[in-house]
Amino acid sequence: MIENKVVAITGASSGIGEATALLLATRGAKVVLGARRPERLQALVDKIVAAGGEAVYIKTDVKQQNDLSNMVALAIEKYGKLDVLINNAGVGPISMMDELRVEDWEDMIDINVKGVLYGIAAALPVFRKQGFGHFVNIASTAAYKIVPTMAVYAATKSAVRFISEGLRQEAGDKLRVTIISPGMINTEFIESMTNKEMKAQISEAMGKIGIPPEAIANAIAYAIEQPANVDVSEIIVRPTAQS
Numbered sequence: 001m002i003e004n005k006v007v008a009i010t011g012a013s014s015g016i017g018e019a020t021a022l023l024l025a026t027r028g029a030k031v032v033l034g035a036r037r038p039e040r041l042q043a044l045v046d047k048i049v050a051a052g053g054e055a056v057y058i059k060t061d062v063k064q065q066n067d068l069s070n071m072v073a074l075a076i077e078k079y080g081k082l083d084v085l086i087n088n089a090g091v092g093p094i095s096m097m098d099e100l101r102v103e104d105w106e107d108m109i110d111i112n113v114k115g116v117l118y119g120i121a122a123a124l125p126v127f128r129k130q131g132f133g134h135f136v137n138i139a140s141t142a143a144y145k146i147v148p149t150m151a152v153y154a155a156t157k158s159a160v161r162f163i164s165e166g167l168r169q170e171a172g173d174k175l176r177v178t179i180i181s182p183g184m185i186n187t188e189f190i191e192s193m194t195n196k197e198m199k200a201q202i203s204e205a206m207g208k209i210g211i212p213p214e215a216i217a218n219a220i221a222y223a224i225e226q227p228a229n230v231d232v233s234e235i236i237v238r239p240t241a242q243s
Contacts, residue, residue, distance in 0.1 A: 002027040005028075005029045007024050008031075009032070009086045011034075016185065017088045020088070025053030033045065041057035058074050060089075071122065072122040072123050072126055087135065087136070091108060095198060105152045108152055108153055109156060123135065136180060138182065139157045140183075141183040143158045161181075179234045180220055183238025186210035
């Protein structure tokens, strides 16, 4: 059941995060939205509230541990609890290793891996104190199949899988952990790509086979709405045309 659950979402200003916020709000969740673009977050909150939902936002850069702590604190301050944290923020500036795009590598590690860890660090003590809580961590189909240009990105998403599964095993019978692994989704994800050739290739592929972010939002909602004693550990959602 999703109604009256308090759900915090990183990377909520577009794509999967935005679609998930809209879906969960229509299902009665109270959503706490975080991203680096406050103007986009404000517009999303206005849209949710205008439709009769409940939402608040806070500017959140997942590279900053304090930002994740503040996001969780806002949920507690505003709604008195936190049921679900969706670690969704991610980037994918893929390239060949020979290009030595070290700054891009660091961005992927800082956002895709450390950002998830900072979210866990912020919410886990709250979940333990409450006696309930649910982490939904967004990985990728790249965590299951490595191809050229995706070495570092795939490594970060594999890390999300292993961190999540390790957390699930440690969580006990009160907390839940779900890994959602999207395939090619039509989002602004390609905007993080600094290699223009790769960006053009991925953009073309997305246009041909990409599926809407609502497909991932539906998978997230499915995991959240299960009874407290049911842990949906892992879901892979990809276009039928994706190999």
